Amino acid sequence: MNRPAPLPPREPDAKSAGRSPADPGAAAKAAGAIRVMIVDDSLTVRTVFKRMVESDPALVIAGTASSAERAIAQLAETPADVVLLDLEMPGIGGLGALPAILATPGRPQVLVVSSLTVDGAEHTLSALQMGAADTLLKPRPGGFTEDYRAALLGKIRALGSRAVAALVQSETPAAPEGAPVAAPSFVRPAPLRRIRRPEVIAIGASTGGIHALGLMLRRLAPDFDVPLVITQHLPANFMPVFARQIEAACGRPAEIAAEGLMLTPGRIVIAPGHGHIVIRRKSTGGLITRISTEPQPSGCLPSVDPMLASLAEACEGRALGVILSGMGRDGLLGAQALVDAGGTIYAQDADSSAVWGMPGAVSRAGLASLIAAPERIGDAVMTQVSAPAPAPARTPANVLK
Numbered sequence: 001m002n003r004p005a006p007l008p009p010r011e012p013d014a015k016s017a018g019r020s021p022a023d024p025g026a027a028a029k030a031a032g033a034i035r036v037m038i039v040d041d042s043l044t045v046r047t048v049f050k051r052m053v054e055s056d057p058a059l060v061i062a063g064t065a066s067s068a069e070r071a072i073a074q075l076a077e078t079p080a081d082v083v084l085l086d087l088e089m090p091g092i093g094g095l096g097a098l099p100a101i102l103a104t105p106g107r108p109q110v111l112v113v114s115s116l117t118v119d120g121a122e123h124t125l126s127a128l129q130m131g132a133a134d135t136l137l138k139p140r141p142g143g144f145t146e147d148y149r150a151a152l153l154g155k156i157r158a159l160g161s162r163a164v165a166a167l168v169q170s171e172t173p174a175a176p177e178g179a180p181v182a183a184p185s186f187v188r189p190a191p192l193r194r195i196r197r198p199e200v201i202a203i204g205a206s207t208g209g210i211h212a213l214g215l216m217l218r219r220l221a222p223d224f225d226v227p228l229v230i231t232q233h234l235p236a237n238f239m240p241v242f243a244r245q246i247e248a249a250c251g252r253p254a255e256i257a258a259e260g261l262m263l264t265p266g267r268i269v270i271a272p273g274h275g276h277i278v279i280r281r282k283s284t285g286g287l288i289t290r291i292s293t294e295p296q297p298s299g300c301l302p303s304v305d306p307m308l309a310s311l312a313e314a315c316e317g318r319a320l321g322v323i324l325s326g327m328g329r330d331g332l333l334g335a336q337a338l339v340d341a342g343g344t345i346y347a348q349d350a351d352s353s354a355v356w357g358m359p360g361a362v363s364r365a366g367l368a369s370l371i372a373a374p375e376r377i378g379d380a381v382m383t384q385v386s387a388p389a390p391a392p393a394r395t396p397a398n399v400l401k
Helices: 026-030 043-054 068-077 093-102 121-130 146-167 209-217 236-250 304-314 332-340 358-364 374-384
Strands: 034-039 059-065 082-085 109-114 134-137 200-205 228-232 254-256 268-270 276-282 287-292 319-323 344-348 368-372
Touching: 034 043, 034 068, 034 146, 043 059, 043 146, 059 068, 059 146, 068 082, 068 093, 082 093, 082 146, 093 109, 093 121, 109 121, 109 146, 121 134, 121 209, 121 236, 134 146, 200 209, 200 304, 209 228, 209 236, 209 374, 228 276, 228 304, 236 254, 236 268, 276 304, 304 319, 304 332, 319 332, 319 358, 319 374, 332 344, 332 358, 344 358, 344 374, 358 368, 368 374
Parallel strands: 034 059, 034 082, 082 109, 109 134, 200 228, 200 319, 228 268, 254 268, 319 344, 344 368
Antiparallel strands: 276 287
């Protein structure tokens, strides 16, 4: 039996998750389950998502809500680890409610699940820049397939694993394949070598990386004059909006990479959604971008690996790579090549990462000279570019005619 609901009223289906009013998911949380809140104005969508979430024994429904206002009220009383958030709803909507949702007691990770993720890239990227961790398209009727269920549950498990790892310190069940875990206490930064001023700063990021990237770039001083190359896992139609957001974040020009684009001081170049950035050196000594679609071991397009590996050759290691929050291991192979050539890798730490997959991989491999929050990485980058300028590279094999 349900007791009278507080204002604003809970949804009828929020009570159907098998929770007692006095114990809303606490037992499941203590056992290591990931608590999920579903926020969507469509009852059909809430019902479908609820069934998908409940099909995974590692997840538990913390509640559902038909509006952002109701979600905020419920999350204040019943915390969640992951919130599935629609952006286009009556009232303040998902985007307007995002800061309040992120500030609720559970400090949840937010997965934007909205039709606007394709048609409204600007709204979605604004949500990601504000702190939403990831995005997934809400399919049209008939599109809730088994493949979609697998993708949704995989994202939820990845985003929620950090909260569970922080609570369950011992006897933790094995994580699902590919799911990130918190940084083990024995991970230590690689010895920090004093190197010459890098010719290029290269940043790789994925899930949670847009927010981290904004925090990092805001630490760069106006006199920052090193070319900056970014590979962020995003669909191609998001890239123009992403470039504009990067410009606004750091007050300097940002553009999408193209074949033969010259890297110039302070210029920001972003990998296109349909290909990888590869850096080559011209016979005149300048650096240019090439676009590659060659499949990579990570399976990502664009991938961080070819960007870093090409810098190892073109700059003879005089480059600094930064790996920010993201699922998977993309960037590990390229980071190894860059470090082997004498370059440097910085990685985001587990506490500040939405998902400590990509930065965790390079950290565990002993490749990261600095493991820190994005703001501290930004400060360290500024220190690094203050080092003496490098001598021109002269390796014939790296030169383009």
